[in-house]
Amino acid sequence: MQKTIWLLTGFLMSTAMVFSSCTTVNTVGRETPVGTRQMIADKRVITDATLNRKVSIVGLNENTTSGGFLQVQIELLNQRNSLQEFSYNFEWFDMNGMLINTPASVWIPRHIEGREALTITAVAPTTTAKDFRVKFIENVR
């Protein structure tokens, strides 16, 4: 009898935990988008497979602003049903592949809800920036 009560309590608690932490996002949009995205081929180096399984990179979209700055958008998707936390950082490189240092370069923490698609945007610090690299890490704080 006591064993049954313990099992029932355990089941109820685990069910409550699963349901309380899982809130997913429903989305809706135009069936046929009007805008055409300039998707670019990317090269990925995955060292944290766990993060990659949780928050995956869907694709990269690139544009040049009227002022001549390279603008990049990255679409991410939370593959899990629960909230995920991560940080990202953009690095910019000039025509010679040299890193461009900027005070605005910072690791930015973001949250992404369960099954949510999130777009992160960055703009090159100078018009001389031709290439970029984006780094992702699970939040350590």
Added chain:
Amino acid sequence: MMKKTPRFYLIPLLSSIVIGGCATHTRYVEPTGPRTLVTSEINIQDFSYAAEDMVKSLLVSGSLDKTPVQPAVLAISRIVNNTTQQIDTDMLTKKIRVALNQSGKVLTTTTMGIGGIAEDPLAKDIQQEKEFYADKKEPQPLPDYTLSGKIIEKRDSQNKIRQVAYIFQLSLTDGRGLAVWEDEKQIAKQGKQSLIGW
């Protein structure tokens, strides 16, 4: 074989505690990295996030490209601190200034300030002296834009969860007195309420 008495273990243990206790655990961290401390107070990463967002927004807007002479000249106006903390607003404006300067779109004047107080008094003196000795006195070039703004703090709590939000508001005003670019960045943090205080 010698029997190991409690003292055998105790002496190295106490020694390690004493020696370890003297050592500090302070270490360097990347100020723009992911391992900086997260506090409810406004901190350096908050200024970095706000500056990064503001610079991005300003460059994309194309507002700085509309002056006849490039790069545009910018003067820093008042940034009001409406938070409960004593903060140096240069932590925000300097980052923005440096980033805009690097972009090649803006040069910031250091000889003009609110109430005629120059950020760099020596540069202003030199400028005035040059004007005095020059045969033809030329008017000082006026800035194309001024940057003004406000930092606001809003605190809330519910069911032992406390939330603090910092709102960074900036406006770029042109020579006609029109705000040609404006943006706002909100940063919100949540934590559990402590037993004493907020």
